[in-house]
Amino acid sequence: MRPIRVLIAMLGLDQHEVGGLAVARLLRDAGMEVVYAGRFNLPAGIVKVSLEESVDVIGLSCHSWEYLYYVDELLQLLHEQGLDTPVVVGGSVVTPADARNLLDRGVGAAFGPTAVPAEIIAKMIQLAGGRT
Amino acid sequence: MAERRTQSGIPVQAVYAPSDLDGFDYTRQLNDPGSFPFTRGTRAQTAARTGWIQRELSGEGSPTRSNEQLKYLLAKGQTGLDVIGDTPTMGCLDPDHPFAVHAVGTQGVSICCLDDYRELYRDLPLDRITLSHSLPAAFALAGLYCVARERGFPPAAVRGSVIQAPYYCEDCSYAVHMPFQLRVRMAADTIAFASTEMPKFHAFLEDTYFISESGLDSVEEMALGFIEIRGLVRELLRRRLPIDRFAPRIAILLNCRMDFFEEVAKIRATRRLFAHMMRDEFGAQDPRSWAVNIAAHTSGLSLTAQQPVNNVVRGAIQALALACAGVQAIEVSTFDEAFRTPSPEAHLVGLRTQQVIELESNASQVADPLGGSYYVEALTDDLERRIWDMVQAIEAKGDAAQLSDSGWFRGVFQAAMERHARAIADGAALKVGLNVHQVPDAEDVLLREVAERKIEPSRERIDWVKGYRLHRDTAALRASLEGLDGCARDRDANLLPGIIAATLAGATMGEMAGVLRRAYGHPGDPFGVASDAI
Structure with a gap:
């Protein structure tokens, strides 16, 4: 069985990578493959890379509020492409209210700064395994 | 018990004694404040009592809104201004750039043209306060220069600073998407220009704060800082600018983490290293060229999103360390920095922290109060040695342009980020509320409500700048x-x-x-x- 592939990306002009790199390392240590798209991504580019790399989960690392506006566009583009790749949002700026809101909008999981590693790994496995 | 180490991993003993300072020579290693090698401070003791410049990093939304924020902070007793740009501005992108749409003004001021600088500085006494800028240096200096002249303030009398980070900005959150040679040229041009036109302005503010927020330790932070200072000094000397023309206006904006004594020792070691380097290596003769001004931010990375009130305590400890180390300016990273651009409430707590330390603790009324401590002196010597060894090791690897272009510097930052994350994950670095002494989310409510308030993007700036473009003399x-x-x-x-x-x-x-x-x-x-x- 091939390992779970996760895309890790930052959105827009959010240049903070501490969280994204930490999660990338965490997932690699848990045996997953990480496609690290790094900084400066718009939703269309993320969809393109996720197709090319056939990732199982799209992970967005956020240290700015740009995700609040880009997430809907990303979900819409995925839908238009007929893709069911789950989107996970994580980062310091994600509050409990934001997390509930994101789940309502169709995000697979949302992690704030208090998320523990085991929780993130378990959720990734669950989301990747639940795909058809 | 585990081996004792500083936050940077330097082994320390359980106790220090005179035997740890064998061969200690007061005049050679310390000397009085204001005297070479300036370990104890750049100013003589009588001047030390004037305190430090107290400011909070600010800027949000349009220049007009940021101007109101600056006036608010001045009214609360702030003694200098410190402005940072939003992410488009830091990347030299205008607010109507397609990538900027959701980021305009949310993490700093959106500023891109002369009208904006006029608004930012409106009514501010440019001749009486210091203006510190975390903005693209060449453009910000030009904006300030034009506004000062327009308002009748001689630029030569304007005081303040602008950060320079040409070696590392592409790799650490402030990418300007320019090649190395151009970044270095812009920094050197700005410094050279200011050395004649704005001689009281610190256009050479080496910023080691933001590079170390990736998780660099104190030794790496200062070694990389010295690498950049030395590179720029050599570039300016290559242009035949006399060292004493620009060296008095070199300053360092550094980071203050939680290891109280290590940070104090780092600052003392930095002053000593700088003095020797300037006098003995670069041949500076003006004593002002030997004494480096130091400003500091308390570490944002040391703050936690868990139990944010604990960040107030962290800020106080870090600011106290800076007061004891004797720095020229302090900015306290706000308690809500872990999850948002500072709120007005958090700004005020940061400023009040400084005021309490200055006015109530008496910590700063004596210069270098920790000088002579067996531990602090031993640690200062140790840090000085380690920083200098790392500077030599990096310079031996080759030319900085090549190290930048090949991604070697980026590798250093990336390794630091991963090391930091691992240390938190495996408990090697303890953070109260994060990986020890946690509380359930339901109990973690104090000061939490400020996290839910967000700054909306200032999208009106997009149309504003498009309109601005239409009303210019296109030929000119x-x-x-x-x-x-x-x-x-x-x-x-x-x-x-x-x-x-x-x-x-x-x-x-x-x-x-x-x-x-x-x-x-x-x-x-x-x-x-x-x-x-x-």
Whole structure:
């Protein structure tokens, strides 16, 4: 069985990578493959890379509020492409209210700064395994 | 018990004694404050009582809104200003750039043209307060210079600073999407220009704060800082600028983490290293060239999103360390920094923290109060040695341009980020509330409500700048941008007069940055989505 592939990306002009790199390392240590798209991504580019790399989960690392506006566009583009790749949002700026809101909008999981590693790994496995 | 180490991993003993300072020589290693090698401070003791410049990093939304924020902080007793740009501004992109749409004004001020600088500084007494800038240096200096002249303040009397980070900005959150040679040239041109036109202004503010927020330790932070200072000094000397013309206005903006004594020792070691380097290696003769001014931010990375009230305590400990180390300016990272751009409430707590330390603790009424401590002196010596060894090791690897282009510097930052994350994950670094002494989310409510308040993007700025573009004298604008292009292609010219002329003709920072990138063979728009100005 091939390992779970996760895309890790930052959105827009959010240049903070501490969280994204930490999660990338965490997932690699848990045996997953990480496609690290790094900084400066718009939703269309993320969809393109996720197709090319056939990732199982799209992970967005956020240290700015740009995700609040880009997430809907990303979900819409995925839908238009007929893709069911789950989107996970994580980062310091994600509050409990934001997390509930994101789940309502169709995000697979949302992690704030208090998320523990085991929780993130378990959720990734669950989301990747639940795909058809 | 586990081995005792500082936050940077330096082994320490359970106790220090006179035997740890064998051969200690007061005059050679310390000397009095204000005397070479300035370990104990750059100013003589009588001057030390004047305190430090107290300021909070600010800027949000439009320049008009940021101006109100600055006035609010001045009214609360702030003694200097410290402005940071939003993420488009820090990347030399205008607010109407397609990538900027959701980021305008949310993490700093959106500022891109002369009208913006007029608004930012409106009514501010440019001759009486210091203006510190975390903005793209050449453009910010040009904006300040133009506004000061317009308002009748001689630029030569304006005090303040602007950060320089040409070696590392692409790799650490402030990417300007420019090649190494251009970044270094812009820094050197800005410093050279200010050395004659704005001689009281610190246009050479080496910023080791932001690079170390990736998780660098104190030794790495200062070693990389010295690498950049030395590189820029050599570049300025290559241009035949006399060392004593610009060295008195070199300052360092550094980071203060939680290891109280290590941070104090780092600052003392830095002053000593700088003094020796300037006098003995670069041949500076003016004592002001030997004594480096130090400003500091308390560490944002040390703060936690869990139990944010604990961050108030962290800020107080860090600011106290800085007061004891004797720095020229302090900014306390706000308690809500872990999850948002500072709220007004958090700004005020940061400022009050400084005021309490200065006015109530008496910690700063005696210069270098920790001087002579067996531990602090041993640690200062140790840090000095380690920082210098790392500087030598990096310089032995080769030329900085090559280290930057090959990704070697980026590797250092990336390794630090991963090391930091691992240390938190495996408990090697303890953070109260994060990996020890946690509380359930339901109990973690104090000061939590400020996290839910967000700053909306200032999208009105997008239409505003589009309108601004339409109301310029296009012939004059075009001529000024062509002038800047010609200036950029002449590798021996100074870019500042060209940038000032274009700024006065109404050019935006994005347009000017595009001209400069193209003159160096790069796309004008780093993301390939915006059109060129000329």
